[in-house]
Amino acid sequence: MQISSTPAPQPVDDARLAEILADPGFGTHFTDHMFTVEWTPEKGWHDARITPYGPITLDPATAVLHYAQETFEGMKAYRHEDGSVWTFRPEANAARMAKSSRRLALPELPIEDFVQAVDALVQADERWVPGSEGEKSLYIRPFMFASEKFLGVRPSQHVTFMVIASPAGSYFKGGLKPVTLWLTTEYTRAGKGGMGDAKTGGNYASSLVAQQEAYAQGCDQVVFLDAQEGTYVEELGGMNLYFVFKDGRVVTPATSGTILEGITRASIIELAKGLGHTVEERKFSIDEWRDGVASGDIVEIFACGTAAVVTPVGTLKEAGRETAAPTAETGELTARIREALVDIQFGRAEDTHHWMHKVL
Ligand SMILES: *Cc1c(COP(=O)(O)O)cnc(C)c1O
Helix, strand or coil: CCEEEECCCCCCHHHHHHHHCCCCCCCCCCEECCCEEEEEEECCCEEEEEEECCCCCCCCCCCHHHHHCCCCCCCCEEEEECEEEEEEEEHHHHHHHHHHHHHHCCCCHHHHHHHHHHHHHHHHCCHHHHCCCHHCEEEEEEEEEEEECCCCCCCCEEEEEEEEEEEECCCCCCCCCCEEEECCCCCCCCCCCCCCCCCCCHHHHHHHHHHHHHHHHHCCCCECCCCCCCCEEEECHHHCEEEECCCCCCEEEECCCCCCCCCCHHHHHHHHCCCCEEEEEEEHHHHHHHHHHHCCEEEEEEECCCCEEEEEEEEECCCCCCCCCCCCCCCCHHHHHHHHHHHCCCCCCCCCCCCEEEEC
């Protein structure tokens, strides 16, 4: 892919950048540049470019605004102590976006083009990659949307893929403390044949009302059950779940079309096995959660995803009952897995799985 480049005429100055990187928050500050490439059936992917970051103009009839034909990804660039900059399993994000795009009837961006686009943006905005202290990183958001001006309902004949980036501190303000969960029995995230395993804005749109309910109940996040029986635990709005048993077994709900196949989730399967644990991917009922905590069989629960990495799960609230947190603070294995993952990402541990990709 040929990428043209127009440098930002007024990049953020060093003093302001230092201020932002000292306390980046999450998703509020954006780098000096963005990547764009367009697709049409006639020309395929074309006009790849790095340009100054800024608003884009969309016709009010642009298809994505009406029918939500879009997909996205979330990944991070990490600075190692020697100053080098790396991404984590970018081919996995590229492959997942291709899969999501097939589900949304969007064109596939070739894996190597996806990785090249992310590399090009991170290289252009290298000074925005924070130092590794405090586990800060550069959050990268590739996304693809139906950019044709047309109100008819059919797959868009003009598609835009973009990459933007935003320096990131800790996802949850207040650091690593257990998140409380609200169990929704009214709303579901995804049904059989739906798009639960595609990373698409629509899944998030449909989760927000349940998330709102969670906030109203004093909870941080919402947990969804399967749509068919309302029996099995699926995932949170944007994170996968893990349960640790007293005998060392680790269980995560099997992804079978309705659960997003998290790259963090997949990596933790490998890490947990490496630490000598048996990992079970299977159906996990809400009763097993309630009973397992009550009997003491479940000793730790955690959620995982790129943005928040690994986060301990505390109390589960639902209408008329509450299941206590299995541990008061961060469980032992939760902490070990988190550390093992973060150490690889920040270059403090050997990358035996060959997960890291050097950007510069
Ligand atoms: C992105 C996402 C995850 C986590 O995936 P990672 O690749 O680990 O970041 C989990 N669930 C949903 C619904 C998601 O969109």
